[in-house]
Amino acid sequence: MASKDRILRLKEETRCNILDASLKIVKEGGWDALSMRKIADEIEYTAPIIYEYYSNKGAILLELTRKGFLLLSKKLEEAKAKHRLPAKQLEAMWLAYWDFAFAEKELYQVMYGVETTCCEMAKKLPESEMPMDLIWDVIVELMLPHVGTEEEVCIKYYTFWSVIHGLISINMVNRGNTDETNQEVLKTAITGIIRSIKG
Amino acid sequence: MASKDRILRLKEETRCNILDASLKIVKEGGWDALSMRKIADEIEYTAPIIYEYYSNKGAILLELTRKGFLLLSKKLEEAKAKHRLPAKQLEAMWLAYWDFAFAEKELYQVMYGVETTCCEMAKKLPESEMPMDLIWDVIVELMLPHVGTEEEVCIKYYTFWSVIHGLISINMVNRGNTDETNQEVLKTAITGIIRSIKG
DNA sequence: TGTATCGTTTAACAGTGTTAAATAATTTTA
DNA sequence: TAAAATTATTTAACACTGTTAAACGATACA
16 A cells, blocks of 8 residues: 555654754754744644654754764765865865854754853853963963964964863763873873964 | 841852852752752752842853852962963963863853753764764874874874864854954864874 | 831742643544 | 544643742831
8 A cells, every 4th residue: 555655754754844843943043942842833733743753852852963963974075075185185074074063053062062052141251251361361471572463362372272172072071081092182282282382 | 237237148148058059959960950949949948039149040050150260260370370481381271271170060061061961862873973983084094104003093083173173162152253263273273283193 | 016028938820841631533344 | 335443633731940929927117
């Protein structure tokens, strides 16, 4: 009976619609705006129907992160294919990674646990700039006798901060590295950047 | 009347108790476990009382992030004071930053928007390892003819990933940098690491 | 002692994820 | 075609969330 196939096809379609609706809601109002009832509204059903397709809300998020990793991998492969030299390939791949993060911001957020809401408020705190100011001063001193421009110091600071915050984030959400590996990455990164600052 | 003072002191104390209770709950069960009613339970009151001290839940989070930035700044200053050379100071400060992140994990999370829950599940996805595998291969090729050990490649990979994921995260939650600054940081970081890999 | 103020709680509202039961629609069987 | 069985969908409910308004209790002031 071909009607079975048709029904299966429809089921697969609503399964897909649920994901699309979810992503649409998130893109419009952020991850906090995503609720089962809103998804149901979007696909013109009521909430419990969703549980016929996904066991719970977490399963929807999981499927979205899966899609995210697949899409990212595709982008990386495409970037690689455009070059022959490994150095060029690597550079292109990381730039593709960068582009993906902002083109598919919501996916990147759920893939790697980057919150945005909680830091909306931190921006209002004057205290949030204190750590930067403290480190900024030392970078300026380190560059002496050369007097660095704001732009120059800024780049140094963010290079530092990125590698350290990145390593911290990765370890917090992933807990994959050994302490030795972390210390190694940290040390090589820090001393490398310091050396590049000093000349 | 000194009783006014006593009452003010008590008020200040419960204001503080609310923060302590919140942090305790979060440390025990993560940020998802934090609710107004649980805080009330902890300080042996009912929920609406909390609104006499903080206008809403967000105000509590904001106060915790403020405490976090203050504590981090203190740690950075202490680290700086232990050395005289700017290079040594800088190294010590970033190591203090690192230590703070894990010693006060919950504070760091709310300060910089690092989620942990959503990536519990991503670990189960085989797809989550695809991007690493793709880039891993190119790093190995780039190191040829030297055949890198697993540990060596791992450190290179995480150095790359850290700086890029860090820069992405910072931009997502902060949106502070100009595109030119970002591109500059990205490019210098990438080419720098690539050069260090090639010899 | 009566009144006003303050501290605190109870009750409620709108929202969340999720489940069980009731209903509507469809398909299968007689 | 009519009845039965199965499937699709919804309604109602539960326990929870943040938050507010009203009621209650105690305390201080006249």
